[in-house]
Amino acid sequence: MEYTEGEIRVATLVALNASRTGTLTTSQLILALESFMQPRGRDAQIARDRNDTYFSQKVRNLISHRDAGTSLMTRGLVQYDAVNEALTITAAGRQACSF
Numbered sequence: 001m002e003y004t005e006g007e008i009r010v011a012t013l014v015a016l017n018a019s020r021t022g023t024l025t026t027s028q029l030i031l032a033l034e035s036f037m038q039p040r041g042r043d044a045q046i047a048r049d050r051n052d053t054y055f056s057q058k059v060r061n062l063i064s065h066r067d068a069g070t071s072l073m074t075r076g077l078v079q080y081d082a083v084n085e086a087l088t089i090t091a092a093g094r095q096a097c098s099f
Contacts, residue, residue: 005065008058009072011037016037016078016089017097023081023088026063030056062087 003011009023015032016022024032039055047054063080065071077093080086089097 001041001060003037003055004041005058005061008010009062010040012059012062013077013085013093013097016087017094023086025084025086026060030059033059037053065093
């Protein structure tokens with residue numbers, strides 16, 4: 001089973017909401033999501049010509065695709081700090097998690 005970027009976006013909100021500070025670096029987020037989602041199959045494989053898995057690349061795409069209409073940042077659910085390479089959940093993001 002491969003995770004979609006949409007499923008990873010939802011899990012990202014949950015992970016950020018559960019973190020003590022509401023902020024996780026990209027590396028911390030990848031570790032948290034790998035622990036929670038347990039990627040298998042292709043997601044667990046090292047991506048061609050890369051040093052990371054297909055799953056971690058999908059997580060990194062959250063940041064590289066941050067200006068896309070479906071991104072957590074565009075929707076105001078998460079803020080990205082480029083200096084610290086970290087995501088922080090917003091009040092709107094916390095509200096979205098209260099389902």
